[in-house]
Structures are given as structure tokens and as C-alpha cells.
Amino acid sequence: MPHDTGRPEQRRPDGGLRDSASHYGPVTRSIHWLTALLILLAWPLGLIAHDMSADIATAAPQDQARLVATTATLFSVHKTLGVAVFFTSILRVLWAVIQPRPGLLNGDRRAEALLAEVVHWLLYASLILVPLTGWLHHSATTGFAPILWPFGQHLPFVPQSDRLAAIFSGVHWAFAWALTATLVLHIAGALKHHVIDKDATLMRMLRGAPRAGSKKQPGHALPAASAAVVLMAVVGIGIANRPGAEAAPQQAATPALESLASDWQVTERSLGLAVTQFGKRVEGSFADWTAQIAWDDSVIEGLAGHVTVHVSTPTMTLGSVTEQALGENFLDAAAHPMATYEADLFQTPEGPRAEGTFTLVGVSQPLAFPFALEITDGTAHATASVTVNRMDYGIGETMPDEKTVAFPVEIFFDLTATRAE
Numbered sequence: 001m002p003h004d005t006g007r008p009e010q011r012r013p014d015g016g017l018r019d020s021a022s023h024y025g026p027v028t029r030s031i032h033w034l035t036a037l038l039i040l041l042a043w044p045l046g047l048i049a050h051d052m053s054a055d056i057a058t059a060a061p062q063d064q065a066r067l068v069a070t071t072a073t074l075f076s077v078h079k080t081l082g083v084a085v086f087f088t089s090i091l092r093v094l095w096a097v098i099q100p101r102p103g104l105l106n107g108d109r110r111a112e113a114l115l116a117e118v119v120h121w122l123l124y125a126s127l128i129l130v131p132l133t134g135w136l137h138h139s140a141t142t143g144f145a146p147i148l149w150p151f152g153q154h155l156p157f158v159p160q161s162d163r164l165a166a167i168f169s170g171v172h173w174a175f176a177w178a179l180t181a182t183l184v185l186h187i188a189g190a191l192k193h194h195v196i197d198k199d200a201t202l203m204r205m206l207r208g209a210p211r212a213g214s215k216k217q218p219g220h221a222l223p224a225a226s227a228a229v230v231l232m233a234v235v236g237i238g239i240a241n242r243p244g245a246e247a248a249p250q251q252a253a254t255p256a257l258e259s260l261a262s263d264w265q266v267t268e269r270s271l272g273l274a275v276t277q278f279g280k281r282v283e284g285s286f287a288d289w290t291a292q293i294a295w296d297d298s299v300i301e302g303l304a305g306h307v308t309v310h311v312s313t314p315t316m317t318l319g320s321v322t323e324q325a326l327g328e329n330f331l332d333a334a335a336h337p338m339a340t341y342e343a344d345l346f347q348t349p350e351g352p353r354a355e356g357t358f359t360l361v362g363v364s365q366p367l368a369f370p371f372a373l374e375i376t377d378g379t380a381h382a383t384a385s386v387t388v389n390r391m392d393y394g395i396g397e398t399m400p401d402e403k404t405v406a407f408p409v410e411i412f413f414d415l416t417a418t419r420a421e
Contacts, residue, residue, distance in 0.1 A: 032092070035085060173238060339361075380416070
């Protein structure tokens with residue numbers, strides 16, 4: 001039995017670009033196959049990059065630089081293709097809204113037609129939600145693998161948050177698998193029409209072959225509602241299986257640093273760092289650190305005090321690259337859980353200045369920098385920012401290419417202390 005490919009339509013004044021009740025025009029067909037191509041490229045790249053990223057922490061130090069660069073490149077291409085899928089899908093939906101849609105050829109087969117419509121609703125929604133949740137995850141994540149375009153990396157109103165990033169990551173992963181299942185059903189249905197039913201369903205999308213649908217159609221309300229229920233279930237699965245959702249006792253909690261007797265007691269504090277990875281600034285922070293401070297604010301010029309700072313390196317977070325940064329090739333937090341800065345404090349004509357020694361990963365280097373200081377009614381507020389070269393401390397020596405991780409690392413603090421009685 002020959003395939004039913006329909007009969008040619010008469011060319012219309014608009015050049016046949018638009019859809020009709022019996023055929024898909026070239027615009028719809030082009031968007032359809034472009035989307036298919038983008039998905040076929042983006043999906044395997046994401047899988048490969050995800051698997052490679054899991055190997056970075058356990059890779060030999062000499063292999064980490066190559067693995068990080070390759071993984072970041074794959075993720076960047078994956079994200080860029082995902083953004084392309086997002087905008088292409090938005091275009092597809094907008095175009096479909098203003099077009100007549102050809103009806104199903106087997107709309108009178110109620111169960112099969114209903115399933116086909118549910119799959120179509122799921123497909124349209126997933127093609128938007130998969131890249132959107134991926135973009136939301138990218139926006140909420142600090143660092144790693146930028147989108148390869150000049151229009152900015154972050155969506156508005158999305159704060160950078162590890163918790164939020166984990167939720168978007170889980171939902172993105174769930175939607176990606178939902179899209180895969182939907183595509184399998186979509187392709188299986190197209191092949192069933194072509195091979196078993198031998199009708200013009202596939203040919204309408206391949207060549208624009210015209211063929212009017214059956215008189216009975218399943219409608220939109222029930223398929224849309226069914227698809228919405230499935231999508232809500234997918235969101236729930238994604239949130240339940242987000243990274244870190246089962247954060248069990250992977251390792252013992254890092255003991256908190258003990259407070260030391262000090263002339264000035266710190267009441268508020270923050271200690272952060274910033275690195276440049278693949279040309280993008282990535283900020284992080286240390287959750288636990290102490291400062292033992294002596295400062296004589298009556299000194300006009302000369303030695304005015306001393307400070308000893310202890311920092312618990314395992315408490316550092318640096319967005320999506322935290323595990324890598326704490327690993328053997330960088331801060332090596334397991335072997336060197338403490339960083340120390342000990343310095344004399346001077347009052348100079350230009351303002352307060354610290355001159356001392358910074359010890360990190362077992363390497364000590366001189367470090368001096370000016371800092372801002374305000375003292376009012378026994379309360380001091382100090383801030384500073386200083387840049388060190390990671391190579392001076394042997395950090396990331398297997399990554400000598402600054403395109404991957406730049407040498408300068410900015411360290412900054414903000415603390416408030418009160419004079420001890």
C-alpha cells in the first residue's frame with residue numbers, strides 16, 4: 001500500500017510561508033528541524049560535560065588543567081546551544097499562535113489522538129523549560145563555563161545562591177529527562193504514522209505535503225491539563241533529587257575555630273575572595289575565621305598594634321567550583337586546614353597599614369596593604385582589599401594558563417569590633 005502523501009496545494013500570494021488547515025509552511029518546518037538539530041547537539045554535550053566534571057576532583061594533578069578546560073568548553077557550548085533552543089522555541093510558539101494548525105489525521109481515534117496532543121503540549125513546554133531552568137541554574141551559580149555570547153550571563157532578579165542553584169539544577173535535570181521521554185514518544189508516533197498507518201503525518205513536516213485532518217479532534221483543554229499535571233510532577237521530582245538534597249554525613253564537620261582573647265572583640269565579620277575563571281569573576285567566602293587584634297588609637301604615627309588572623313580553609317565556598325578549589329591542586333584543605341596572617345599594624349600619614357606574613361597551604365609570603373579604619377565611641381569598623389598571586393603559594397601550578405584561572409586572587413574583609421573591657 002503506497003504512502004498517502006496528499007496532493008499539492010496551489011501556491012498562495014504570500015509565497016506559502018504560512019501554515020494552513022492542511023499543511024505546515026516552510027517557516028514552521030524550518031523551526032522544527034532547527035530545534036531538533038540543536039537538541040541533538042546540546043543533549044549529548046551536556047551529558048559528556050557532566051560526566052567529565054565528576055572526574056575533575058579525582059584526576060591526577062597533571063591532568064586537571066586539561067580536564068577543567070575541556071569540561072568548561074563543553075559546558076559553555078552546551079549552555080549556548082540551550083539558549084538558542086530557548087529562543088527558537090519561543091519563536092516557534094509565537095509563530096504557532098498566529099497560524100492555523102493542521103489537525104491530526106487520526107483525530108477520530110480518541111485515545112491515540114489524546115496521547116498525541118498531550119505529547120505535543122509536553123514537547124512545547126519542555127523545549128522552553130529545559131533551557132530556561134538551565135539558564136536559571138547558570139544565573140544562580142557562581143562561576144564556571146560562561147555562555148558564549150555578548151549579552152550578559154545572568155537573568156534579572158535571580159540572586160546568586162547555592163541553594164537556589166541546586167534547586168534549578170535538579171529541576172533542569174528532571175525536565176531534560178522528561179524532554180527525552182517526550183521526544184521518544186514523538187518520534188515513535190511519527191514513525192508509526194509513516195510505517196504502520198502509511199499516512200501523510202511525517203510528510204507534512206518533511207515536505208509540507210497537504211492533507212486535511214479528520215473531522216473529529218481531541219481539543220486542547222484535556223491534553224493541556226494532563227500535560228500540566230505531568231510537568232508539576234517533574235518539578236517535584238527535580239526538587240526532591242536536587243544536588244545535596246540527601247546531604248548525609250560525607251565527612252565530619254570542620255571544628256569551629258576557638259575565639260582568642262583580644263583587645264578588640266569582633267562582633268561582625270566577612271572574609272571573601274575573588275578569582276577570575278575563563279574571564280569571569282567568581283566570588284567566594286570563608287565561613288569561619290578569627291582575628292586577635294591589638295590597636296592603640298592614640299598613636300599618631302608609627303607602630304600602633306598587631307593582628308593575628310586564623311582562617312579555616314575547609315569552610316570556603318566558591319560557587320560551583322568549591323570542591324575543585326578545596327582539592328589537592330589548589331587550597332588542599334585536607335592537608336592544610338588553616339591559613340594564617342600575622343602582622344604589625346602601623347599608623348602612617350596615608351592611613352593605617354598592615355605589614356606581615358601570610359601563610360597559605362604551608363607557604364609563607366610577606367604581605368602588606370593599607371586598610372580603612374573608623375573608630376567611634378569604642379566601636380571600630382575596618383575594611384580592606386588585597387591581591388595576591390596564587391602562583392607565589394604554589395596554588396594551581398598545573399594550570400599555568402591564565403585563560404583558565406588567572407594568577408591574581410583578591411582577598412577582602414569587612415569587620416566591626418568593640419574595645420574589650
